[in-house]
Amino acid sequence: MFGLKRVCFLCHLFVLIVKDVMSWVVPPKKKSIGDDVILITGGGRGIGKKLVLEFATHQPKHIIIWGRTEECLAATVSEVRKMNINCSYMICDVSSREEIYSMAKEVEAKFGNVTLLVNNAGVVFPNSVLESSPQQTEQTIRTNVLAHFWTIRAFLPPMLEQKRGHIVNMSSMLGWAGLNGASDYCSSKFAACGLSEALYDELTRDGDSGVTVTAVYPYHVDNSMFAGVATRFPSLFPSIKEDYVALKIVEAVLTNRNKVLLPKLMYAVAFFYSIAPVAAVTSIMKLLGVNKAMEQYHDHHRKLHGHS
Ligand SMILES: *[C@@H]1O[C@H](CO)[C@@H](O)[C@H](O)[C@H]1NC(C)=O
Numbered sequence: 001m002f003g004l005k006r007v008c009f010l011c012h013l014f015v016l017i018v019k020d021v022m023s024w025v026v027p028p029k030k031k032s033i034g035d036d037v038i039l040i041t042g043g044g045r046g047i048g049k050k051l052v053l054e055f056a057t058h059q060p061k062h063i064i065i066w067g068r069t070e071e072c073l074a075a076t077v078s079e080v081r082k083m084n085i086n087c088s089y090m091i092c093d094v095s096s097r098e099e100i101y102s103m104a105k106e107v108e109a110k111f112g113n114v115t116l117l118v119n120n121a122g123v124v125f126p127n128s129v130l131e132s133s134p135q136q137t138e139q140t141i142r143t144n145v146l147a148h149f150w151t152i153r154a155f156l157p158p159m160l161e162q163k164r165g166h167i168v169n170m171s172s173m174l175g176w177a178g179l180n181g182a183s184d185y186c187s188s189k190f191a192a193c194g195l196s197e198a199l200y201d202e203l204t205r206d207g208d209s210g211v212t213v214t215a216v217y218p219y220h221v222d223n224s225m226f227a228g229v230a231t232r233f234p235s236l237f238p239s240i241k242e243d244y245v246a247l248k249i250v251e252a253v254l255t256n257r258n259k260v261l262l263p264k265l266m267y268a269v270a271f272f273y274s275i276a277p278v279a280a281v282t283s284i285m286k287l288l289g290v291n292k293a294m295e296q297y298h299d300h301h302r303k304l305h306g307h308s
């Protein structure tokens with residue numbers, strides 16, 4: 001009956017919403033990652049390194065980290081091995097598709113199929129649309145977006161075959177709202193969000209594929225990647241610590257959450273942002289000094305800066 005179907009659908013929606021609200025109050029049971037082979041891009045430093053160490057406390061079967069700088073990678077690996085967890089690194093520049101594909105083959109041969117992929121590597125160049133060099137724009141798009149396509153294409157098929165896997169995407173609040181002076185970065189993060197949502201939709205189209213997608217949207221993280229970024233009322237919108245971000249991301253993975261905004265205040269900000277007039281949002285950004293944030297960053301880092 002038509003009417004009954006509609007009522008049932010509304011009940012179904014209601015149950016989904018109540019479940020989600022409940023999960024904030026009563027944290028859901030955490031899954032085990034004891035059998036997981038984890039691959040984290042950009043795991044040598046920054047949030048990537050914190051993530052490696054946080055995942056290690058949950059005793060996965062193996063953690064593989066990719067990055068460009070050998071000293072950082074080796075240092076992270078030795079810290080993890082001290083915790084008695086299998087950990088290896090490979091030099092891989094994720095801005096190169098060929099390198100991703102050939103390293104992915106090596107990973108499978110050496111450590112088996114990856115079951116938990118964290119697309120974390122990213123770069124940022126603080127430039128306006130006109131100041132940015134073509135090389136910087138292209139590198140940002142290759143590292144922050146295209147690399148996600150290639151790692152997904154490399155690691156997703158076995159996950160689907162085994163109906164088991166998890167893909168984590170590091171986006172940013174700058175993948176939600178644009179900011180002057182960060183045009184390359186914002187564009188790349190918006191694209192990564194689109195990819196993440198489309199992938200989620202693909203993976204849930206025919207019921208449960210067994211592969212979960214988690215997209216993470218942190219607000220300004222207090223680390224070297226964004227050192228020098230400052231807003232006017234830091235006590236109202238404090239930058240968040242890497243340790244906190246890593247802890248929350250691992251928690252989201254272990255409880256299969258699909259979307260995480262950090263800190264929680266960002267849910268309110270995102271809601272306001274989606275309904276308020278554009279001019280009102282701009283006025284508030286100006287009041288908070290957010291619109292000058294990248295300028296200060298620029299002054300702080302005359303040189304190019306990135307992380308991987
Ligand atoms: C470490 O990796 C080896 C080979 O992949 C595996 O046999 C072993 O069980 C792993 N060790 C732990 C502690 O999981």
Ligand SMILES: *[C@@H]1O[C@H](CO)[C@@H](O)[C@H](O)[C@H]1NC(C)=O
Pocket residue numbers: 108109111112113157158161162
């Ligand atoms: C990886 O997954 C593929 C597809 O499921 C499978 O054919 C292959 O044997 C797996 N590799 C290992 C080392 O288990």
Ligand SMILES: *[C@@H]1O[C@H](CO)[C@@H](O)[C@H](O)[C@H]1NC(C)=O
Pocket residue numbers: 119145148149152167168169170171191192193194195196197199213214215216
């Ligand atoms: C999320 O992950 C998917 C699959 O790995 C990827 O296509 C997408 O770029 C990622 N999105 C974000 C938000 O990083």
